[in-house]
Amino acid sequence: MSEAGVIAGLLEELTKLPGIGPKSAERIAHFLLAGDRRHAVELANALQAVADKVRPCSECFNLTDGTLCPICGDPKRDAGVLCVVETPRDVNSFERAGNFRGLYHVLGGRLAPLDGMGPDRLTFSALVSRVNRGGVREVILATSPTLEGDGTALFASTALAPTGVSITRLARGLPSGSSLELANAQMLAEALDGRRTF
Numbered sequence: 754m755s756e757a758g759v760i761a762g763l764l765e766e767l768t769k770l771p772g773i774g775p776k777s778a779e780r781i782a783h784f785l786l787a788g789d790r791r792h793a794v795e796l797a798n799a800l801q802a803v804a805d806k807v808r809p810c811s812e813c814f815n816l817t818d819g820t821l822c823p824i825c826g827d828p829k830r831d832a833g834v835l836c837v838v839e840t841p842r843d844v845n846s847f848e849r850a851g852n853f854r855g856l857y858h859v860l861g862g863r864l865a866p867l868d869g870m871g872p873d874r875l876t877f878s879a880l881v882s883r884v885n886r887g888g889v890r891e892v893i894l895a896t897s898p899t900l901e902g903d904g905t906a907l908f909a910s911t912a913l914a915p916t917g918v919s920i921t922r923l924a925r926g927l928p929s930g931s932s933l934e935l936a937n938a939q940m941l942a943e944a945l946d947g948r949r950t951f
């Protein structure tokens with residue numbers, strides 16, 4: 754490939770990233786290609802490492818480079834309370850909120866039948882098996898305050914009903930129609946403290 758070809762290839766990959774338009778892509782490419790190119794090599798190595806090593810936690814499906822994520826592997830966490838979230842980013846949001854000491858379960862998205870996101874593409878059955886293994890007192894459904902998030906929570910609660918576990922939902926008050934990502938740490942902490950029976 755010619756030099757113009759490889760640069761065009763880099764720009765094309767960069768513009769696929771969320772929030773990166775053509776101008777930002779060009780700025781990043783020039784930054785990476787300037788000087789001794791140390792940043793380009795370090796970035797390439799970091800990307801290779803995450804692509805090779807990061808996978809879902811065998812217990813909660815959070816992203817990790819081990820078999821168990823650091824949260825599942827922490828004996829000080831309360832394994833009796835599971836907070837069910839859509840994505841690993843939501844785990845980070847709750848961890849920043851700082852008032853949750855239980856474990857998580859990452860669904861891998863939310864139900865969106867029109868986009869082909871059916872229940873079999875999410876980790877509902879692993880969640881039910883986890884609860885059936887015993888030791889879980891409460892499952893907090895912390896899906897996003899959107900129609901799809903509510904539908905996902907309803908599906909989860911129906912799937913969990915036969916287990917007899919106590920099921921709660923985050924308090925309202927989060928910006929409705931948006932992802933949990935947009936809620937700040939204090940709002941999330943309050944929504945968690947104010948949770949109610951589903």
Ligand SMILES: [Zn+2]
Nearest residue numbers: 810813822825
């Ligand atoms: Zn985990």
